[in-house]
Amino acid sequence: MTSILPYGAKGRELLLELKRSEWLPAYNGKRQDDGVRQVLGEIDALYKRMRSRMAESRDMREPFYGCPLMVYHASTLRNKRCLLAYLKYRADLIGNLRWDAGSAIPEDLRRKLCAEEAQYFSAYDNILSDYMREVDLDLAADMEPPKNLYVEVRVLRDCGEIDTVSGPVVLAKDTTHNLRRSDVEHLIRQGALEQVTS
Amino acid sequence: MASAYYDLDAILAEEERVPTTFLSDAQDLGILDSSSDNDDLSRGTKAELPLWLATTLAERIWVKLELPRCYQSRFRTYLLADPTVVALSERSPTYYETGFRLASFVRESSSLCDSLIRTLATRFKGVIDKAQNSRNEDISSLTRSMTAIERRLFDLAHQGSIDILLWKQRDSERIHSARGMKRKLGAANAAR
Numbered sequence: 054m055t056s057i058l059p060y061g062a063k064g065r066e067l068l069l070e071l072k073r074s075e076w077l078p079a080y081n082g083k084r085q086d087d088g089v090r091q092v093l094g095e096i097d098a099l100y101k102r103m104r105s106r107m108a109e110s111r112d113m114r115e116p117f118y119g120c121p122l123m124v125y126h127a128s129t130l131r132n133k134r135c136l137l138a139y140l141k142y143r144a145d146l147i148g149n150l151r152w153d154a155g156s157a158i159p160e161d162l163r164r165k166l167c168a169e170e171a172q173y174f175s176a177y178d179n180i181l182s183d184y185m186r187e188v189d190l191d192l193a194a195d196m197e198p199p200k201n202l203y204v205e206v207r208v209l210r211d212c213g214e215i216d217t218v219s220g221p222v223v224l225a226k227d228t229t230h231n232l233r234r235s236d237v238e239h240l241i242r243q244g245a246l247e248q249v250t251s
Numbered sequence: 252m253a254s255a256y257y258d259l260d261a262i263l264a265e266e267e268r269v270p271t272t273f274l275s276d277a278q279d280l281g282i283l284d285s286s287s288d289n290d291d292l293s294r295g296t297k298a299e300l301p302l303w304l305a306t307t308l309a310e311r312i313w314v315k316l317e318l319p320r321c322y323q324s325r326f327r328t329y330l331l332a333d334p335t336v337v338a339l340s341e342r343s344p345t346y347y348e349t350g351f352r353l354a355s356f357v358r359e360s361s362s363l364c365d366s367l368i369r370t371l372a373t374r375f376k377g378v379i380d381k382a383q384n385s386r387n388e389d390i391s392s393l394t395r396s397m398t399a400i401e402r403r404l405f406d407l408a409h410q411g412s413i414d415i416l417l418w419k420q421r422d423s424e425r426i427h428s429a430r431g432m433k434r435k436l437g438a439a440n441a442a443r
Contacts, residue, residue, distance in 0.1 A: 058283060061301065065266055068259050106279075116275035116313045117291075124280065127307040138257045200421075 060099070060128035063091045064135030071142055080143070080167035089136065096132050099125045147174050151181060152193050155239040194238060204234045206246040215240075260399050264345035265303040269353065271314040272297050302352060309356050316356045321346070324359065327366045334373040338396035346398045347371055374401060382408035386416065 067088045070078045081088050103125045111118040147170055150158065156178045163171065185192055212224040217236040224230070224240075229249060240246045255261040273280075273296045280292040287293075300308070308314040320326060321342040330337055339346045350367045354360040381393045382405045390409065394402055 120277035120313050121279040127304050131303050141257045
């Protein structure tokens with residue numbers, strides 16, 4: 054009966070994990086089992102097998118010799134595609150996070166990024182901040198046109214004291230405030246405050 | 252097609268297993284045939300390969316593709332009798348994408364394409380209808396039988412009808428927290 058070739062399985066698992074996750078799963082796969090490195094290892098092993106078979110210099114147009122080489126080659130390309138798609142998907146979402154949550158990565162999301170991804174975020178943030186300083190406009194503010202300058206907010210977790218146009222305000226948990234939209238919008242996006250609609 | 256290279260659904264659509272027959276002996280591939288201990292595979296062995304591998308080998312006519320059961324004419328006749336009642340997602344979450352990829356490698360290609368299109372067209376009406384009339388309902392029972400692409404259409408139409416409602420209620424200017432943040436906070440509160 055038939056059994057299944059082992060190639061490409063780990064890459065598939067990484068992608069499935071992305072799809073199942075609400076935002077991003079922790080880098081490298083569930084339980085940090087080094088999924089990315091496993092795929093790279095598989096590519097390496099496939100390459101070595103190909104090299105050693107090629108060294109025998111047989112006629113590769115013969116299906117008997119060509120067929121396994123094609124399998125190794127296709128599996129290598131497949132693994133590469135899975136890894137690139139994995140990284141790109143993550144990079145795209147990390148870029149979007151800058152627009153959604155401002156220049157700081159919330160702590161529970163930061164844990165899911167690897168060092169390079171956190172670096173990517175801050176580099177992206179720097180470029181964007183520099184640009185916004187140059188044109189003197191906060192592009193991430195008022196993503197939807199506001200109808201009112203003030204919003205009523207309920208505090209979901211303690212934020213300490215913040216500076217507003219009308220002086221400092223202490224945001225203690227479970228209190229409500231009527232504040233200028235521009236002062237608190239980033240806190241709402243980070244999930245620290247909730248907008249109350251009457 | 253360049254952007255499809257990175258598309259998760261496009262990649263996963265090629266994971267579907269396809270029955271193939273090897274048209275020649277093949278070195279090293281004996282692991283595909285668990286009934287023999289040989290390192291090499293002998294001609295005529297049947298093996299299930301993922302679509303991405305099966306098509307590569309079929310292009311060189313080293314293997315012959317067969318249609319998985321849910322694409323064979325028998326199943327298609329049954330499907331076309333009433334496409335809306337079949338839980339296609341159980342057959343394959345990427346039923347259409349996989350089907351069209353397979354079509355270029357088999358003889359009955361035009362009848363396969365034809366029935367795929369007719370199936371999607373018939374089911375599409377139901378998808379949109381459900382999406383626009385299911386606000387405030389548990390949608391999981393509605394979407395269970397949908398394939399990934401139908402699900403995407405459903406989500407778009409469903410979100411569209413919600414957005415219209417919010418706009419009518421003048422609720423659209425509300426600021427929402429970023430994706431991935433809300434539920435964790437809710438969970439943290441519940442734990443307290």
